Amino acid sequence: MSADTKIAELLTELHQLIKQTQEERSRSEHNLLNIQKTHERMQTENKTSPYYRTKLRGLYTTAKADAEAECGILRHALDKIAEIKSLLEERRIAAKMAGVYSDSDPPRKTMRRGVLMTLLQQSAMTLPLWIGKPGESPPPLCGATPASSDYVAKQGDKVAARVKAVDGDEQWILAEVVSYNHSTNKYEVDDIDEEGKERHTLSRRRIIPLPQWKANPETDPEALFSKDQLVLALYPQTTCFYRALIHTPPHRPQDDYSVLFEDTSYADGYSPPLNVAQRYVVACKENKKK
Numbered sequence: 001m002s003a004d005t006k007i008a009e010l011l012t013e014l015h016q017l018i019k020q021t022q023e024e025r026s027r028s029e030h031n032l033l034n035i036q037k038t039h040e041r042m043q044t045e046n047k048t049s050p051y052y053r054t055k056l057r058g059l060y061t062t063a064k065a066d067a068e069a070e071c072g073i074l075r076h077a078l079d080k081i082a083e084i085k086s087l088l089e090e091r092r093i094a095a096k097m098a099g100v101y102s103d104s105d106p107p108r109k110t111m112r113r114g115v116l117m118t119l120l121q122q123s124a125m126t127l128p129l130w131i132g133k134p135g136e137s138p139p140p141l142c143g144a145t146p147a148s149s150d151y152v153a154k155q156g157d158k159v160a161a162r163v164k165a166v167d168g169d170e171q172w173i174l175a176e177v178v179s180y181n182h183s184t185n186k187y188e189v190d191d192i193d194e195e196g197k198e199r200h201t202l203s204r205r206r207i208i209p210l211p212q213w214k215a216n217p218e219t220d221p222e223a224l225f226s227k228d229q230l231v232l233a234l235y236p237q238t239t240c241f242y243r244a245l246i247h248t249p250p251h252r253p254q255d256d257y258s259v260l261f262e263d264t265s266y267a268d269g270y271s272p273p274l275n276v277a278q279r280y281v282v283a284c285k286e287n288k289k290k
């Protein structure tokens with residue numbers, strides 16, 4: 001089965017799941033309305049009789065079951081979306097290796113900077129939010145949670161890579177994994193910036209995998225970097241990571257970090273607060289300030 005055929009099938013299944021979600025929600029609304037009306041009657045009568053207690057217990061039990069059923073459908077839909085994204089990424093990588101490009105994914109050498117910045121922003125916005133089950137801990141590469149010690153980034157993964165610049169200084173850049181050699185324990189990565197057009201061979205210690213899920217501040221705040229923590233963050237409208245302090249962690253799932261970049265042009269040594277998406281904030285391997 002071709003990737004296009006499989007994607008079409010998955011989209012059809014996803015459409016059905018969305019319809020099921022709406023049907024489940026419509027069905028549960030009647031029960032939620034009954035709960036509201038029962039509470040209103042209790043307030044009017046100013047008493048809680050055994051009858052109302054029994055009725056509410058049954059209504060809430062049904063509401064809980066309805067919510068769990070809807071949650072199950074939504075999780076199934078999220079799995080379908082993840083599968084579609086994986087197939088699209090595989091297709092993109094295969095086209096890149098074959099030298100064939102689509103209008104939505106032009107070769108780097110012809111990509112305008114504005115297009116690249118838009119793609120990076122879209123990548124940050126579409127990073128999936130980790131939604132664990134009750135009591136389930138966030139996995140590695142969720143928010144600030146580091147990768148396991150034996151983790152190897154896959155072909156096509158975006159990473160922070162420490163490379164030597166033209167002037168000889170070292171810098172952290174946004175890069176895409178081309179391959180990993182298990183014999184030498186080295187990566188081959190491409191500079192994501194069209195102006196770089198460079199391929200680098202780097203050891204594992206020069207690679208930091210980017211988060212694969214956003215952490216939810218409302219349910220998993222421990223999976224986020226905390227205020228004043230030293231990080232590497234992608235400077236807005238660039239493809240380079242710089243040292244920064246967390247000024248404010250995200251408060252809601254859709255929020256970015258607010259960070260203070262190290263900058264000697266300011267009296268206190270830090271820039272004003274700037275927003276950086278969870279996708280582009282990673283732990284800093286250097287603890288001492290330059």
